[in-house]
Amino acid sequence: MSEREVLELLRENARYSTADIARMTGLDESEVETTIEELEAAGVVRGYQAVVDWDKLEDERVRAEVELNVTLDRETGYADIAERLARFPQVKALRLVSGDYDFDMEVEGDSIREVSQFISEKVAPVPEITQTVTHYVMTSYKENGIELGDGDDDERLSVSP
Amino acid sequence: MTFELSERVQTVPPSGIRRFFEIAEERDDVISLGVGEPDFSTPWAARDAAITSLEQGKTSYTANRGMRELRESIADYVADRFELGYDPDEEIIVTAGASEAVDLAFRAFVDPGDTVAIAQPAYISYEPGVIFAGGEVLSVPTTEEDDFRLTVEGLEQAGADEADMLVLCYPNNPTGAIMTEADLEPIAEFAREHDLLVLSDEIYAELTYDGNEHVSIATLEGMRERTIVFNGFSKAHAMTGLRLGYALGPAEAINAMNKIHQYTMLSAPTTAQHAALEALDSCENDVEAMVNEYDRRRQFVLSRFREIGMDVFEAKGAFYCFPEVPEGFTAEEFAEGILREQGVAVVPGDVFGEGGSGHLRVSYATGLDDLREALARIEAFVEDHT
Ligand SMILES: Cc1ncc(COP(=O)(O)O)c(C=O)c1O
Numbered sequence: 333m334s335e336r337e338v339l340e341l342l343r344e345n346a347r348y349s350t351a352d353i354a355r356m357t358g359l360d361e362s363e364v365e366t367t368i369e370e371l372e373a374a375g376v377v378r379g380y381q382a383v384v385d386w387d388k389l390e391d392e393r394v395r396a397e398v399e400l401n402v403t404l405d406r407e408t409g410y411a412d413i414a415e416r417l418a419r420f421p422q423v424k425a426l427r428l429v430s431g432d433y434d435f436d437m438e439v440e441g442d443s444i445r446e447v448s449q450f451i452s453e454k455v456a457p458v459p460e461i462t463q464t465v466t467h468y469v470m471t472s473y474k475e476n477g478i479e480l481g482d483g484d485d486d487e488r489l490s491v492s493p
Numbered sequence: 494m495t496f497e498l499s500e501r502v503q504t505v506p507p508s509g510i511r512r513f514f515e516i517a518e519e520r521d522d523v524i525s526l527g528v529g530e531p532d533f534s535t536p537w538a539a540r541d542a543a544i545t546s547l548e549q550g551k552t553s554y555t556a557n558r559g560m561r562e563l564r565e566s567i568a569d570y571v572a573d574r575f576e577l578g579y580d581p582d583e584e585i586i587v588t589a590g591a592s593e594a595v596d597l598a599f600r601a602f603v604d605p606g607d608t609v610a611i612a613q614p615a616y617i618s619y620e621p622g623v624i625f626a627g628g629e630v631l632s633v634p635t636t637e638e639d640d641f642r643l644t645v646e647g648l649e650q651a652g653a654d655e656a657d658m659l660v661l662c663y664p665n666n667p668t669g670a671i672m673t674e675a676d677l678e679p680i681a682e683f684a685r686e687h688d689l690l691v692l693s694d695e696i697y698a699e700l701t702y703d704g705n706e707h708v709s710i711a712t713l714e715g716m717r718e719r720t721i722v723f724n725g726f727s728k729a730h731a732m733t734g735l736r737l738g739y740a741l742g743p744a745e746a747i748n749a750m751n752k753i754h755q756y757t758m759l760s761a762p763t764t765a766q767h768a769a770l771e772a773l774d775s776c777e778n779d780v781e782a783m784v785n786e787y788d789r790r791r792q793f794v795l796s797r798f799r800e801i802g803m804d805v806f807e808a809k810g811a812f813y814c815f816p817e818v819p820e821g822f823t824a825e826e827f828a829e830g831i832l833r834e835q836g837v838a839v840v841p842g843d844v845f846g847e848g849g850s851g852h853l854r855v856s857y858a859t860g861l862d863d864l865r866e867a868l869a870r871i872e873a874f875v876e877d878h879t
Binding site: 341348352355357358486489491492493 | 513514517518525527530616617618666789793838840861862865
């Protein structure tokens with residue numbers, strides 16, 4: 333139970349200090365520390381990242397959602413293809429999905445050119461991959477459960493009954 | 494022309510929170526812990542229902558007492574959550590906020606000269622409401638030693654046996670105190686013995702923490718017939734601006750309140766009634782998520798005040814906590830000091846009446862990041878001045 337509480341808090345903000353998490357959950361600080369260590373050791377917590385609104389930066393950052401269709405043969409399974417693709421640093425997320433296509437892949441690069449090149453030169457040539465459909469991300473409104481943009485103005489009265 | 498204000502209006506002083514509001518408005522870096530309303534938006538399903546009702550052109554008056562369907566839902570909800578049984582046709586009225594319901598009750602039951610006992614510290618609208626209705630206020634202080642719960646001794650000491658009516662609010666604004674069934678029993682007995690009508694504002698009922706269940710005084714023996722219960726959608730359903738509340742009580746009482754309501758308000762906002770219907774129908778999980786989040790913040794704020802070295806009452810309800818100001822300060826001075834020097838707005842406890850002095854009302858209806866920063870600033874202020 334406390335594991336779950338700690339996980340929820342870390343997902344909300346991985347930078348909460350152990351002291352803050354202890355205050356919010358009523359656990360001891362040392363209990364929080366141990367819980368987090370255990371979750372990390374067990375591979376439940378795989379890392380900590382920032383949620384970035386790239387549109388706010390001058391630098392161009394290009395992202396694409398790529399649909400992949402594959403045909404399997406006797407020697408190759410989904411896991412083999414996934415392993416091969418996941419190694420590329422350009423690939424930020426890779427999921428096997430149900431529906432019209434097999435893999436759902438998120439790719440990031442510095443320019444459209446770079447992303448296109450990566451897909452045509454590194455992904456499409458994989459022999460089992462029969463089709464790729466690339467969707468460039470134009471605007472992102474929500475990432476990792478966090479709404480992007482400036483929608484959080486507090487219009488409440490500063491003092492009210 | 495000059496306006497000759499009615500005596501009743503002249504009697505009521507300006508709200509004690511207005512001054513703080515004005516100071517807070519002067520600067521733009523204020524973190525406000527002075528708000529008495531949720532920082533969450535109304536659950537999406539409820540907003541969507543409101544939008545749909547507008548698209549469908551549902552913009553006429555409803556029945557005076559509120560849409561029948563909504564009254565049925567309210568009856569089911571209060572039965573389910575609080576073991577309160579009320580007939581949607583005769584014993585429920587939907588109003589423009591619990592505020593209107595409270596006002597209707599004062600106007601329906603207070604005669605000039607009647608005495609209304611109010612357990613204090615109390616929500617700031619009761620006292621003016623009584624005065625506007627021509628009644629007199631008898632304040633019944635509660636104290637931190639009693640966990641800000643109303644006691645029979647308190648009632649006796651204040652002379653409430655002579656009163657006509659008693660106003661309760663649990664979970665409480667501003668203290669965050671709750672009353673258990675055992676706490677309420679003797680109060681109920683006192684009310685029966687002295688024939689008091691009880692007005693019970695239970696708008697924070699859902700916001701009850703630490704495994705406590707809200708108990709309505711109307712569920713105690715012999716109390717249903719002498720109690721009006723107030724509730725609404727502002728707090729737990731984060732619908733303050735939609736202005737929707739309700740009152741529950743015996744038919745005779747609700748009919749009397751409806752008589753005033755039908756001439757003054759006609760009916761509660763229709764769009765809001767559609768939102769409320771959906772809120773009861775499908776937003777249970779949203780309420781639960783908000784309550785969990787308030788609880789987390791509550792733990793955080795209570796423990797931070799203790800670290801800062803300020804005594805703080807272990808609030809178990811609503812979204813307020815009620816710390817004591819350090820020695821050498823009045824609540825006013827402390828509140829004004831942290832607002833001017835540190836840009837943190839809170840409300841001094843004195844404005845909520847007797848029993849509130851020396852305390853601050855600190856609302857945690859604000860995101861954790863802001864709470865963290867606000868408490869760091871309060872800590873800095875305390876270090877600078879003690
Ligand atoms: C105890 C109490 N009762 C009633 C209200 C008003 O509620 P409504 O928005 O339903 O009028 C408030 C609002 O702060 C409150 O704290």
